[in-house]
Amino acid sequence: MKKESEHVALARKYRPQVFDEVLGQPSVSVTLKNALASGRLHHAYLFTGPRGVGKTTMARILAKALNCEKGPTPLPCGTCDACREIAASRCLDVLEMDAASHTGVDNVRQVIIDTVSLAPSRDRYKVFIIDEAHMLSTQAFNALLKTIEEPPPHVVFILATTEAVKIPATIASRCQRFRFRPVPAELLARHLVLLAGKEGLHVEPGALELLSRSAEGSLRDAVSLLDQCGSAGGEAVTEALVRDLFGFVPQDMLLGVLKAILAKDERGLAGWIPALYAEGIEPAQLLRDLRSACEVLYLQALGLETTADPGLRLLEGSAEQFSFLLRRLDKALGELRFGDSPRLTLELGLFDCLGSAADLGAWVKRLEELERRLGPDSPKASRGEGEGKAVPPASRPAADVAHPQGGEEPDGAAAQAWQSAIAALREEKAALAATLEQARLAVVRGAWTVTFARPFDRDSAERGRALIEAKLASTWGKSVHLEFFVGQNGHRPADELVDPVVTSSPAAQAGTWKDAAEASPAVEPPAGFSKAQHVLGGKVRIVKKPAP
Ligand SMILES: Nc1ncnc2c1ncn2[C@@H]1O[C@H](COP(=O)(O)OP(=O)(O)OP(=O)(O)O)[C@@H](O)[C@H]1O
Ligand SMILES: [Mg+2]
Ligand SMILES: [Zn+2]
Numbered sequence: 001m002k003k004e005s006e007h008v009a010l011a012r013k014y015r016p017q018v019f020d021e022v023l024g025q026p027s028v029s030v031t032l033k034n035a036l037a038s039g040r041l042h043h044a045y046l047f048t049g050p051r052g053v054g055k056t057t058m059a060r061i062l063a064k065a066l067n068c069e070k071g072p073t074p075l076p077c078g079t080c081d082a083c084r085e086i087a088a089s090r091c092l093d094v095l096e097m098d099a100a101s102h103t104g105v106d107n108v109r110q111v112i113i114d115t116v117s118l119a120p121s122r123d124r125y126k127v128f129i130i131d132e133a134h135m136l137s138t139q140a141f142n143a144l145l146k147t148i149e150e151p152p153p154h155v156v157f158i159l160a161t162t163e164a165v166k167i168p169a170t171i172a173s174r175c176q177r178f179r180f181r182p183v184p185a186e187l188l189a190r191h192l193v194l195l196a197g198k199e200g201l202h203v204e205p206g207a208l209e210l211l212s213r214s215a216e217g218s219l220r221d222a223v224s225l226l227d228q229c230g231s232a233g234g235e236a237v238t239e240a241l242v243r244d245l246f247g248f249v250p251q252d253m254l255l256g257v258l259k260a261i262l263a264k265d266e267r268g269l270a271g272w273i274p275a276l277y278a279e280g281i282e283p284a285q286l287l288r289d290l291r292s293a294c295e296v297l298y299l300q301a302l303g304l305e306t307t308a309d310p311g312l313r314l315l316e317g318s319a320e321q322f323s324f325l326l327r328r329l330d331k332a333l334g335e336l337r338f339g340d341s342p343r344l345t346l347e348l349g350l351f352d353c354l355g356s357a358a359d360l361g362a363w364v365k366r367l368e369e370l371e372r373r374l375g376p377d378s379p380k381a382s383r384g385e386g387e388g389k390a391v392p393p394a395s396r397p398a399a400d401v402a403h404p405q406g407g408e409e410p411d412g413a414a415a416q417a418w419q420s421a422i423a424a425l426r427e428e429k430a431a432l433a434a435t436l437e438q439a440r441l442a443v444v445r446g447a448w449t450v451t452f453a454r455p456f457d458r459d460s461a462e463r464g465r466a467l468i469e470a471k472l473a474s475t476w477g478k479s480v481h482l483e484f485f486v487g488q489n490g491h492r493p494a495d496e497l498v499d500p501v502v503t504s505s506p507a508a509q510a511g512t513w514k515d516a517a518e519a520s521p522a523v524e525p526p527a528g529f530s531k532a533q534h535v536l537g538g539k540v541r542i543v544k545k546p547a548p
Contacts, residue, residue, distance in 0.1 A: 010227040011220050014195055015057055017078055017087060022054045022061070023191055023219060024183035031178070032058075033074035036065050041072065042176040044148050044157040046133075048164035049180025052220030055160040058180075059129045060086055063094045066156060067123035082123050093123040100132040105139035116147055116155055126155050133159040134166035141168050148174050182217025185209075191219065192226050196237070201230050206239030209309055210248060213292055249281050249289045255311045257286075258293060261325065261353045262317050269350060283346035284336055291329040298322035328353045414443040414476070421471040432464045449483040458486045 016022045019029040028047075035041055045062070047055040064087070066072050069080035076083050085091035097111050112128055120126045130136070136144070148157055148171060159175060161167060183191075189212040196203045203211075207229070215222035225246070229237040232245055243250055253276060260268035276286060293312055299305035300312075301319040332349025339345045418441050426433035439461070440451045452458040461468065461484050473479045 007231070009224065010195060010199070010230075011223040014198075014223065016054070016061065017064075018075060019058075019061055019065075022058055024187050025054055025058065025180055028058060028178045028180060032062060032065070036072050036074045039072070041066070041156070043151050043155065044175040045159065046164075046167065046172055046175035046177045047158065047160040047180060048167075048177065049162070050182050050217060051162050052215075052218030053180045053183055054219065055180055056129070056131055058178075059131075059158040059160055060089075060094075062158060063091075063125075063127040063129065063156075066125045066127060067091070067093060071124070091123070093120040093125065094127045094129065096129045096131060098131050099135040099140075103135050103137050103140065105137060105143050108136065108140040108143045113143060113147060117152055120154055124154070128155070128157050130157065130159045132161060134161040134163040138168075141171055145170055145174075183219050183222075184217070185212045185215075188212035188215055188217075188219060188222045192222055195223065195226060199230060201226070201235055201237055203229075203237040204239050206251070206309065207237045207242040209307070210239065210242045210246075213296070214246065214248075247282065247285050249276070249286050250279065251311055253279065253281070254286075254289055254293060255315070257290065257350070258315055261350070262315060262321070264354050266351070266354060269354070273347060273350075277343070283342040284333070286346060287329055287333050287336065287349060291326065291333065294322050294325045294329060298326060325353055414448075415441065417472065417476040420475040421468065424471045424475065425468065429464060429467065432460060432468070435460055436468065447483065448480050449485060451485040451487045453486070455486050458484045 019033050022029055045059075047059060049055055061076065064071075064076035064078075064083050065074060067082040067086065068076035069082060070077050078084070078087070082091060082093075086094050089096060095111060095115070097107070102108075102111070112130075116126070116128075118126075147155075151157065157175070159167070159171070164172070164177075189208050192203065192208060192211060203226070211225045211229070212222055215225060225242075226237070229242060229245060233241040239251070242248065253272065257269065257272050257276075259265075260272060296305065296307045296309070296312060297315060297317060298319060300307055301317060301322055307313055328349065332345060332352065335345050335349070336342055422433050422436050425436070435452070435457045436450070438453065439457065442449045442451070450461065452461065465482065465484075469480060469482060472482070
């Protein structure tokens with residue numbers, strides 16, 4: 001392996017030096033070369049596009065083309081003083097300003113305004129390259145405006161940015177704009193093979209596909225990922241190394257999860273979850289990997305692309321199916337950013353991928369199936385033998401709509417009565433009805449609890465209690481006492497979660513379920529439990545397992 005000190009970053013080592021070496025930006029290269037060949041030069045250019053696709057590189061090549069001793073020329077020689085100094089970023093007449101660290105108007109004055117009228121010290125043109133131009137302050141842009149509008153004849157501006165929308169129209173309209181594109185994965189892969197060859201690295205096809213796919217169109221990213229592989233693994237860049245190094249989900253797991261999703265095999269999907277956690281997979285990584293696989297599969301289903309990945313190639317599905325999955329995965333990824341429970345978000349996201357979660361009935365059915373799977377001691381499995389069954393605490397509190405009075409009432413009757421009561425209330429007190437609509441109702445063995453997101457809402461409900469209970473009495477058929485709570489997302493706060501019905505149930509007292517604290521080793525909730533939790537509501541506070 002190379003020593004740290006000798007190692008030059010590959011991205012820097014292989015920075016393109018002439019237009020034709022810049023990959024994936026043909027329209028930019030061709031237009032610039034033509035302009036140079038015909039002498040129709042502009043005095044201000046705006047290079048826009050995603051990061052790592054050659055904007056700065058192209059700006060330096062343009063500077064060389066303008067200032068090369070043999071220039072202006074579409075093919076700078078690369079050997080004259082100007083070419084060499086520009087390539088090394090130490091040419092006095094080519095000033096690079098990183099706007100990200102020099103946002104202020106003073107910097108613009110110092111670097112640009114004050115020097116712009118001075119003649120170039122040696123070269124033909126004074127070239128100002130303003131990188132990350134969108135970072136300039138409004139004042140700085142204003143200061144620049146006049147100069148860009150009427151620069152002295154020997155001055156050329158090149159603004160580069162990843163965020164074109166942040167460039168004021170007054171500036172953008174005075175520049176000739178070039179759009180840089182993300183580099184297609186195939187081209188990235190070909191480039192990596194080339195560099196790997198030069199560096200004496202052997203890259204497995206699977207590794208190559210992963211690297212080029214995860215670079216997401218950025219050549220810089222692709223090259224530096226390869227660089228890291230080289231430093232970590234010596235000469236052989238295997239797929240396993242890449243997965244390990246960058247935390248990708250192992251292929252068999254990814255394929256397993258995808259297969260289960262495509263087959264709508266809930267059981268199979270649930271089966272993968274513990275394995276993924278055991279492997280230490282980050283929820284975000286799994287969702288991203290699934291997303292990128294679905295992207296490939298979507299393009300493949302449309303007939304636009306075929307993947308080199310033999311595993312993926314075998315997965316069958318329609319374009320609609322994959323676009324549905326992409327939307328679901330995107331949603332889950334978005335939620336991950338805000339949620340405080342990544343695993344819950346992941347599991348919900350995965351199960352969401354199986355299909356519509358819109359109707360509660362389907363969820364309840366799934367939930368029952370899930371509970372049945374939790375084992376023979378599962379409370380639902382032996383339901384119907386009367387009252388007093390111990391119930392896993394994590395699933396019990398704040399049940400959305402459980403069965404009042406031990407399951408005598410039809411499913412959802414309480415919910416229906418509640419909704420009708422709210423509807424009746426709406427006639428008289430619309431605001432109160434709206435507040436209740438936002439709240440979460442739980443009915444557990446005859447105890448009715450209503451949980452509000454904000455104390456303010458609870459207080460208004462408290463003020464309207466008599467009215468609410470009266471409406472409910474008439475829709476439910478008997479009088480009901482409501483308990484009001486405040487909790488996050490409409491859940492009761494953790495310290496209020498202990499349900500008196502549960503703790504006083506005979507089986508619970510007999511110790512059918514043990515506290516995780518006493519049980520050793522500590523138990524994890526069973527796979528898929530978070531989904532049950534989602535359906536039922538509530539938070540996991542303690543995990544208990546059946547006593548041996
Ligand atoms: N189109 C390309 N062809 C060949 N190599 C490229 C290309 N784009 C980027 N690279 C490689 O990535 C490195 C960085 O590219 P460059 O600085 O030009 O990207 P950029 O578009 O300016 O990115 P940023 O927006 O992050 O500044 C280069 O040194 C080069 O090795
Ligand atoms: Mg750049
Ligand atoms: Zn030259």
